[in-house]
Amino acid sequence: MQQAMQKKGAMNVAVFASGRGSNFQAILHAIDAGTVPAQIVVLISNSAHAGALETARGHGIPAMHMSEKQFINEQEFSNRLLAVLREHQVEAIALAGYLKRVPPQVIQQFRNRILNIHPALLPFFGGAGMYGHHVHEAVLASGMKVSGATVHLVNEDYDRGAILIQRTVEVAAGDSAESLAAKILKVEHEIFPIALKALAENRIKIEGNKAWITL
Ligand code: GRF
Numbered sequence: 001m002q003q004a005m006q007k008k009g010a011m012n013v014a015v016f017a018s019g020r021g022s023n024f025q026a027i028l029h030a031i032d033a034g035t036v037p038a039q040i041v042v043l044i045s046n047s048a049h050a051g052a053l054e055t056a057r058g059h060g061i062p063a064m065h066m067s068e069k070q071f072i073n074e075q076e077f078s079n080r081l082l083a084v085l086r087e088h089q090v091e092a093i094a095l096a097g098y099l100k101r102v103p104p105q106v107i108q109q110f111r112n113r114i115l116n117i118h119p120a121l122l123p124f125f126g127g128a129g130m131y132g133h134h135v136h137e138a139v140l141a142s143g144m145k146v147s148g149a150t151v152h153l154v155n156e157d158y159d160r161g162a163i164l165i166q167r168t169v170e171v172a173a174g175d176s177a178e179s180l181a182a183k184i185l186k187v188e189h190e191i192f193p194i195a196l197k198a199l200a201e202n203r204i205k206i207e208g209n210k211a212w213i214t215l
Helices: 022-032 051-058 074-087 104-109 133-142 177-200
Strands: 011-016 038-045 063-065 092-095 114-118 146-153 163-170 204-207 210-213
Touching: 011 022, 011 177, 022 038, 022 051, 022 092, 022 177, 038 051, 038 074, 038 177, 051 063, 074 104, 092 177, 114 177, 133 177, 146 177, 163 177, 163 210, 177 210
Parallel strands: 011 038, 011 092, 038 063, 092 114
Antiparallel strands: 114 146, 146 163, 204 210
16 A cells, blocks of 8 residues: 555656556556565556556555546547646556557657556557457467467657566467456466566666666
8 A cells, every 4th residue: 555655766667458447556666565566556547447447545545437438539638648648747657458549749748757567568569450369369360379478668669668577388289268357367467577677777778669677
């Protein structure tokens, strides 16, 4: 419950999530354990029913339902989003199962400060329509023997920002989209906090369209 009071020197993070928010919880655990020098200052969800909203409220984190549909156009949406991010002095954004495109103005203002987690080994099995079970079904259909999770920086090119960290899992005979998703989710929960920690500690080195986490 580190959220009640703001921690000095910790990176202020906004989490965007559309669903149950298990990655959000993994990040919260890592912060509570003192592993990641950050604090979640606001949780934003495009879905009023996202489990992530409940989790945030349970932690005393401001939780907001904000969707482009509530605004007359994307410009208005992104103006409001940017205002909320400013209000909470947000320094970085973690997309933890966020199914919407981040408006370009937000990407511009948070250049190399937005992380996304994807349940496959990018640059494969990413892009439009590649979310949830669609990803795992495509992997199974491809016959590949490994899949995994990727944390990458977000740029204007959907799922194509510089890769920061990946972890593989084996695709076994008899795996279903569900069993593969479960295996991958486990490694997602490990690598997202690692990437966030690196960002908070200024250990991300960017060269052109590539990025590394340094020691
Ligand atoms: C995860 O598989 C993540 O990779 C993808 O959406 C899913 C979100 O799961 N982007 P959760 O809401 O964090 O449990």
